[in-house]
Amino acid sequence: MKCHNTKSRGLPKSAPDDIRILLMGNPNVGKSVIFSKLTGVNVMAANYAGTTVSYTEGDIHYGRKTATLIDVPGTYSLDATSPAEEVAVNFLEDGANVIVCVLDATNLERNLNLALQVKHKDIPVVYALNLIDVAESKGIQIDVDKLEKELDAPVIPTIATRNVGLKELLDKTWERALKDPVPTEPTHISHDERWAEVGRIVENVQIVEHRHPTFWERFGDLAVQPIPGIPIAILVLALSIGFVVGGGQGIRATILLPLLNNVYVPAITTFVSSFVPEGILLNVLVGEYGVLIKGIEWPFFLILPYVALFFIVMSFLEDSGYLPRLGILLDSILRQIGMTGSNVVPMVMGYGCAVPAILGTRAATSKKQRLMITGLVALAVPCVSQTGAFIALLGDQSVFALVFVFLTSLIALMVAGAIMNRLIPGENEPLLMEVPNLLKPNSNALVQKVWLKIKQFVYDAQGPLLLGILFAALLVETGLLLVIANVLEPLVVGWLGLPKEASLALMLGIVRRELAVLPLLALELTTLQLIVGSLVGLFYLPCITVLAVIFKEFHFRLAIYTLLFTTLTAFIFGGVFNQVARLLGFQ
Amino acid sequence: MDLANYRKGKPCIIEHMPKNNLLNSMGIREGSRVSIKSRQLFGGPLVIQYGSRCLAIDKKIAEKIKIKEV
Numbered sequence: 001m002k003c004h005n006t007k008s009r010g011l012p013k014s015a016p017d018d019i020r021i022l023l024m025g026n027p028n029v030g031k032s033v034i035f036s037k038l039t040g041v042n043v044m045a046a047n048y049a050g051t052t053v054s055y056t057e058g059d060i061h062y063g064r065k066t067a068t069l070i071d072v073p074g075t076y077s078l079d080a081t082s083p084a085e086e087v088a089v090n091f092l093e094d095g096a097n098v099i100v101c102v103l104d105a106t107n108l109e110r111n112l113n114l115a116l117q118v119k120h121k122d123i124p125v126v127y128a129l130n131l132i133d134v135a136e137s138k139g140i141q142i143d144v145d146k147l148e149k150e151l152d153a154p155v156i157p158t159i160a161t162r163n164v165g166l167k168e169l170l171d172k173t174w175e176r177a178l179k180d181p182v183p184t185e186p187t188h189i190s191h192d193e194r195w196a197e198v199g200r201i202v203e204n205v206q207i208v209e210h211r212h213p214t215f216w217e218r219f220g221d222l223a224v225q226p227i228p229g230i231p232i233a234i235l236v237l238a239l240s241i242g243f244v245v246g247g248g249q250g251i252r253a254t255i256l257l258p259l260l261n262n263v264y265v266p267a268i269t270t271f272v273s274s275f276v277p278e279g280i281l282l283n284v285l286v287g288e289y290g291v292l293i294k295g296i297e298w299p300f301f302l303i304l305p306y307v308a309l310f311f312i313v314m315s316f317l318e319d320s321g322y323l324p325r326l327g328i329l330l331d332s333i334l335r336q337i338g339m340t341g342s343n344v345v346p347m348v349m350g351y352g353c354a355v356p357a358i359l360g361t362r363a364a365t366s367k368k369q370r371l372m373i374t375g376l377v378a379l380a381v382p383c384v385s386q387t388g389a390f391i392a393l394l395g396d397q398s399v400f401a402l403v404f405v406f407l408t409s410l411i412a413l414m415v416a417g418a419i420m421n422r423l424i425p426g427e428n429e430p431l432l433m434e435v436p437n438l439l440k441p442n443s444n445a446l447v448q449k450v451w452l453k454i455k456q457f458v459y460d461a462q463g464p465l466l467l468g469i470l471f472a473a474l475l476v477e478t479g480l481l482l483v484i485a486n487v488l489e490p491l492v493v494g495w496l497g498l499p500k501e502a503s504l505a506l507m508l509g510i511v512r513r514e515l516a517v518l519p520l521l522a523l524e525l526t527t528l529q530l531i532v533g534s535l536v537g538l539f540y541l542p543c544i545t546v547l548a549v550i551f552k553e554f555h556f557r558l559a560i561y562t563l564l565f566t567t568l569t570a571f572i573f574g575g576v577f578n579q580v581a582r583l584l585g586f587q
Numbered sequence: 588m589d590l591a592n593y594r595k596g597k598p599c600i601i602e603h604m605p606k607n608n609l610l611n612s613m614g615i616r617e618g619s620r621v622s623i624k625s626r627q628l629f630g631g632p633l634v635i636q637y638g639s640r641c642l643a644i645d646k647k648i649a650e651k652i653k654i655k656e657v
Contacts (some may be wrong), residue, residue: 076609076612076613077608077611077612079608079612081608081609106639106640107614107638107639107640109614109638110612110613110614110638110640113612113614114612138639140639191611191616195616208639221624221625224624224625224634224641224643225625226625226626226627226628229625324643327643328627328631328632328634328643329627329631331627331631331632331643332627332628332629332630332631332632333629341631341632341643430645430647430648431632431643431644431645432607432609432610432613432642432643432644432645432648433632433642433643434613434640434641434642434643435634435640435641435642435643437640
């Protein structure tokens with residue numbers, strides 16, 4: 001859980017002599033990038049509004065002094081219209097030594113509206129004028145000296161992704177932090193007065209000349225026209241799936257499987273059996289469910305290739321700003337199932353991991369939307385580890401089964417969405433969403449991000465996986481599995497039509513989603529059994545971490561409902577599918 | 588005329604719109620100069636351009652925004 005920065009929404013307790021620096025600004029202006037660069041703490045950044053919904057804090061050092069830098073969620077104003085905006089307002093009320101206010105140079109007018117609100121608080125401000133490279137390519141020129149005079153504070157031009165201007169930003173920030181603040185009266189002006197002021201400043205400091213749109217700008221415009229936007233969307237999805245499935249299969253077949261079977265397994269087996277006598281201990285280490293065999297094979301040789309390729313695709317989509325465009329195209333369809341185009345981002349994130357998807361719903365403005373996304377992601381969106389397990393299980397034996405399982409998950413999303421839309425009270429909010437510039441992702445940032453995600457994945461997954469496998473090895477070696485399998489036999493064998501040993505998947509699946517699928521690999525199942533096993537794994541309860549997050553974000557009752565509902569759906573749907581298929585003569 | 592039914596690609600000025608804090612703080616208000624970039628099928632959102640930025644806005648909201656040609 002360390003990775004997702006899920007600190008509570010309350011305010012931090014800091015010692016009175018601590019130097020507190022708030023990093024503020026509109027959504028999607030690069031606050032999280034600046035935060036990562038200044039503190040060395042990696043936080044997730046992406047090219048759309050609402051990546052930071054809670055806050056993150058980190059230390060920055062300057063000479064021998066240390067200050068706390070707080071990455072505040074992005075806001076368009078200080079009116080607090082969503083939970084994320086309330087967090088920002090609370091921080092301001094709690095006070096700080098300096099505010100670093102990040103401005104998007106491509107959209108000065110809207111950013112100045114917030115800048116003026118921040119300026120009128122009784123806290124010194126340093127402005128970072130970010131994205132000046134993108135602004136320049138759009139023909140926007142901003143007179144920084146004049147802007148400094150207008151704002152009565154330092155303005156530093158920056159290109160955060162390429163480290164331009166960050167040193168100077170840090171210098172100025174510290175200079176302000178160490179100076180004794182001159183008390184000023186906070187002033188309050190009306191919306192209209194403020195916009196008039198913004199208009200005057202923009203007129204004074206900005207020159208826009210017409211430029212021919214770049215390739216990415218034209219592509220970004222085309223992607224929101226129904227034609228060719230919809231064909232482009234289909235192409236993007238097809239390429240993404242092809243890259244992950246095809247690439248993963250290729251890497252496994254040519255490199256990883258030979259390495260596993262010819263090098264790793266013989267070597268580790270010989271090594272361990274040279275000093276561990278035959279018996280339970282040896283089997284637990286390198287036997288059928290040996291911790292040193294499956295504990296390495298499953299995460300690194302089966303799942304990781306797909307996970308890594310998925311992270312590459314996801315990071316590319318995130319940093320380019322394409323996903324909100326997909327949301328615009330899908331909005332009218334999503335409305336039929338009670339969702340909106342702005343929900344596409346958290347839903348797609350759910351295909352990585354349900355935890356950030358559920359946390360990301362804090363940016364949603366209504367409770368209904370939060371509940372809908374949480375429910376759908378928990379029920380029918382397989383996380384990246386489970387997707388990897390599906391491909392590993394089904395890809396070799398039956399591509400048809402693989403396609404079938406994913407189509408079923410999509411249909412289940414539609415049906416469950418339509419039902420929840422009826423059951424959960426509340427109106428469907430109208431869409432109002434910023435369309436980010438479509439940008440060519442910066443390759444350094446991309447590599448760094450993918451690497452960070454892979455590291456987090458290994459860090460998060462390895463512990464629970466090893467524990468799960470150790471548990472499995474003990475169950476198998478002590479013969480306890482047979483006892484449990486006999487108890488579950490009516491369900492697993494009679495109703496679901498799976499072999500008795502498949503009950504292991506049901507037990508391990510509580511720990512992590514892919515563990516509900518991977519034990520089926522060793523069972524030599526028929527195509528029907530593969531599909532039934534996968535469907536049960538798909539709808540089965542989300543992993544224990546997700547249930548904990550639902551408990552923390554909502555309440556205990558919802559976590560229990562989710563647990564019961566997903567498990568029942570898995571058994572009822574898997575069983576009915578199995579019985580009907582057998583009646584129709586499939587084996 | 589309302590924004591939802593205006594021609595694509597032609598600039599216009601917002602004459603009257605309902606109170607909406609989020610739209611206001613994004614910089615869309617009476618007197619703003621905007622143009623329509625795209626419309627979606629089945630009554631989906633409009634993409635409008637203002638300054639150098641774009642915003643997706645529900646058709647229901649766009650219908651309530653009154654505009655005049657420039």
